[in-house]
Amino acid sequence: MTTASHPPASQSATQARSETRSEAPPSPSPVLETRNLTKAFGGLVAVDDVSFSLQAGELLALIGPNGAGKSTCFNMLMGQLAPTRGAVWLKGENITGMNPRKVWRKGVGRTFQITATYASMTVGENVQMALMSHHHRILSIRPRAHRLYRDEALALLEMVGMADQAERHCAVLAYGDLKRLELAIALAHDPAVLLMDEPTAGMAPRERIRLMQLTAEIVENRGVSVLFTEHDMDVVFAHSHRIMVLNRGQLIAEGNAEAIRNDPRVQEVYLGGGTVFAQEDAADA
Amino acid sequence: MKRKTFLKTLMGAAVAVTMAPFAATAQDGPIIVGEINHYKRMAAFAGPYKMGIELALEEINAAGGVMGRPLEFIFRDDQGEPGEAVKIAEELMTRDGAVMITGTILSNVGLAISSLAGEKGYVYLASEPLADSLVWASGNDYTFRLRSSTYMQAAMLAEEAAASGATKFATIAPNYAYGKDAVAAFKEVLTELNPDVEFVAEQWPALFKIDAGAEVQAIERAKPDAIYNVTFGTDLAKLVREGGDRGLFDGRTVYGLLSGEPEYLDPLGDEAPEGWVVTGFPWYDLEDGPDGAFVKAYQERYDDYPRLGSIVGYMTVQSIAAALERAGSTETDAIREAFKGLEVASAMGDITFRAIDHQATMGAYVGTTALRDGKGVMVDWEYKYGGDYLPSDEKVMELRPGN
Amino acid sequence: MGLFIAQLITGLANAGALFMVASGLSLIFGVTRIVNFAHGSFYMLGAYIGYTLMQVLPGAVGFWGAILLAGIAVGVIGMLVEILVLRPVYRAPELFQLVATFGVILVVADLTLMIWGPEDLLGPRAPGLRGVIRIMGEPVPKYDIALLVITPIVALLLWYLIARTRVGVLVRAATQDREMVGALGVNQAWLFTGVFALGCGLAGLGGALQLPKGGADLLMDFNILTAVFVVVVIGGMGSLPGAYLAAVIISVVNVFGVTYLPQSTLVLIFVVMVLVLMIRPYGLFGRPEVAGEHGQVGEPEKPIRPAGTQVRLLVAAGIATLAALPLYGSSFSQVLATDILIFCLFAASLHFLMGLSGLVSFGHAAYFGGGAYVAALIVTHSNSPMELAFVLAPIGAGLGALIIGWVCLRLTGVYFAMLTLAFAQLLWSLVFQWGEVTGGDDGLVNIWPADWLNDTTVFFYLALILCIGGILAMRHVAHSPFGYALRAGRDSDRRAEATGINVKRVQWLGFGFAGMMAGLAGGLFVFSKGSVFPNEMEIARSFDALIVVFLGGVKTLAGGVVGAATFKGLEEVITRFEYWRLILGLLIIFVVIVMPEGIVGTARKWAERAGWLRGEETRKRKAREEAA
């Protein structure tokens, strides 16, 4: 089997799907929902009774100071961590405690705060890997992996603006490029939900804006629902449909940019804590 | 590009091998015998053995060699690995022009070479390995063995043990094939001679990893009348020390297989056990006869005294020379036929390579240990002829299915 | 009751030397992350040096002084080894240093033989401590009592050093987080040197202390190694209290095993080890490894590519030359080539596992020997044709690898490696001990191929086809999605799991596949040699493969094969010299220092630097030039 016999399925499928989505009335039921989600590490309650929902086609931001519990929350959504209490529902199905592989197959993709890519492979192969997994080809030993789903991978890389780097060694990429690569990987199985943990950390301001615009386009064109965390408030206010604020594991506010900006509790958390609504690159990134 | 290095190496080896001189096979050159041993792994044993061989070679060649040609040994180290030994044996026979192979101390290496010898039709004289299976269960037409086997030496001690009248025995042997064979043979012969005996404890320490204190406690707990010991080397040293300290040997006779060989007795120095009945090699008391002559020649040649390995090495050369003379040829089949029933006037007297199982009738010295000048020695010893301690011919035929 | 107490005392006394050697190893591992295979050699040196000193120094003061001095002397030797051999390779890939320590084993072994000669030395008695005292009527040697007192004292001193001094703070900090030490402004190199010296000194002390209970001999380096590894792993790598407790447990269990299960002496400690690791995967006091904790991960690997036309042509030409060997080579050259080919396949199978999945197996010989034994057992015990036995060899080994891999994959990193070692030893002792079936160490003999194969040349061709075929097949799999998935799991477990790849399952199948290929090599081996013995399963065989894979270059596709062929070829030449271990050891150390990425890896780097090969370096340089 060579790649030639594989039509670039992913793209056409996406098109078809986004069309049907835009024609259908917006669904009232959320794509992703948590109920009383809680995670305790020993005595420390990192996520405390968090309930929220992500609507179809929504770009939802989850913000909060360092250590607020954002990444922990993400890890429970996709199954990297099992919650201490509470539940996660995906498209009406309870996926609490399901392992990340299964959650992924059900249509959730994610990027990590500390990027997770395959350092020994090329950029293109990183994306092909996800495509092979999507097409259940992981255990096959016959074809040459380097040629499998190459066109689809290039299309995805094109989307994030990295097609020209497809042959580069992943280990030598700049951090911002790694983030974009992760996004391409996360989109490989055409997910319904995309979780992005600090997608713009380590990028220059112009790059950040570009990436968030790209994300917005993806939401628009592909009908993906996105939940993301971010420290750069400009990015958050400019690009999210809705914002949730997490502090010490608890959801303290929720609403549009205006509401959040004016919320006294949020102001206290940020201003009182000595930090301003400004760039605050994740130190651990 | 990467594979090239690999090929180069391989080619290099191949070329080196091909270019090797074939002079060795010439009719007037020396007769070559391949000697494979664990020169590194068992240096303390292989060293004296090699010295014995070299002494015999010097004597034989000074006297005109064999069939008018000098006799030469090629010594090769097998690292104590059977697989390596098999490869070296092939090299010796097909490249170096050896007419036959000899050597090895470890039984497993001996068995590996023997298996090759049987398959490829090389004559192999197993000089030192003791395993009974070498000439019996796994015996083949091309393998002969010089040294008195485990069974023979165990039978000699069993005879002594039966005569002592003791009935409750404990055994301690390293947990591997030699130890198991040695215990099985001892039990078999002793029970035959004295059906009343009872074995109250069987201890199996791991080879060279003995936990001597615990073994001594375990044996003591069984309260035997006598003990049969098969441990050797560092295990023996530890056992003797712990057992002596804890009084295990008080009022009990110990029958020690090989314990009287200088290789094992000498490292114990003044802590050598006293009153053990052992097989060994009392070179210090050998004056007359061929063995005495050997000891004298050895001490003159080297600034050292002989070990058991030395005389085995010496007798190995004697046996091979005799076989070659008898064969009158260096053809494998002729040598093989010559070995069958070969009589050798050896350093331990006349011995025969039995046609029935290819085992030589070399004997062993059996005596009691004592301390003399701060060193362990054997006293009241007696040379026992190996031919007297082998099972009946019918039994041997049964044991040797290859026949 | 009296006996019970006496047995307990025996066990505790035995724990002494074991604890000292093990604590040294554990300390070294905890701080430097070096798995010091040479630790047994330092123990042996301690015994020999102590022995010599005791001959010179008189009386009780001399005796105890000799023990102390032996410890110090070995510590100094350890320091030199660290500075000369290990320091140059701290930046090499994970676990690479163990190859250097393997070279040290060989060098020390031959030097010891040169200096002290081949004969076993009986340890001198401790002055005034000859004989026994009676405890509830049971005799207990006085020296046992002395050991009973000394061991806890040494342990307490060590504890004080670690818990109460500045040096100890640094050591603990380094054990927890090596980066932090650099941040504390401490010269990390000297801390490593110091710890290595201390660890070796402890081993030397252990060697000297056991003299009155045994002596010094040339096999003691390897003989103690397994027990020490077992203690360190059971205790938890890097943990001193763990080492103490484990040494006591192992020693006491052994004493009671000797009494109540005398046949169990070989198997017992491995059973204990496997049990402990099943319940507490990181040992009694160990903590889980953090990914990449070994530091020294080195540069990430380069992306792999199928070979280009040029290389293919070269390889094809090479294979053709090899295939023509019977035309120009002697019969022995075919035997030798068969040997080397089989070893190359074996090494390549381990390399497949290590290189692609990053799983380091310390017990790969289990599958090589396992395959050999499957074939040999079938031939011996059933009258099935050779061809069937041969086919079942890789299948049996592969199944075995699947079973063992299933258990071992619960762990990661060094713990995984140690568990594979434990299982390999367990299998080895089974084969060694179960004489009725396996022939014990007398092995299985007369396992020859069927008549049509029994010719040297024909068998050479079989080996050639299967070994080259196997190696090429593994290479092909490396380029397939499955091979990529193995690398994906190694590179980023998180990413792989988050994109639907079941990393454990992929690794498990990879482990089975590598075992199967090793089994194929084992099957070829047994029919080429006509016999098989437990040697083919023992640690030394696993190490053989491990060493050549590292020396060839883990992070290259050809490393296993190149390393195996190079070293098997060299060995063939070197072992003809009397002090071949010395030469080989020095050679290994030399390669380790000069080529820290293995032969292939470093050669490639050199080639890139010289501009013969395009790589990131040249690309970067070009970019710089263009910019300028």
Ligand SMILES: Nc1ncnc2c1ncn2[C@@H]1O[C@H](COP(=O)(O)OP(=O)(O)OP(=O)(O)O)[C@@H](O)[C@H]1O
């Ligand atoms: N595996 C863990 N074990 C114990 N504590 C943890 C663990 N993971 C996270 N925590 C703690 O939980 C809290 C929340 O951490 P989390 O990483 O979710 O914060 P975050 O909001 O993502 O912060 P940041 O903005 O720095 O990424 C922190 O106090 C962190 O120390």
Ligand SMILES: [Mg+2]
């Ligand atoms: Mg975070």
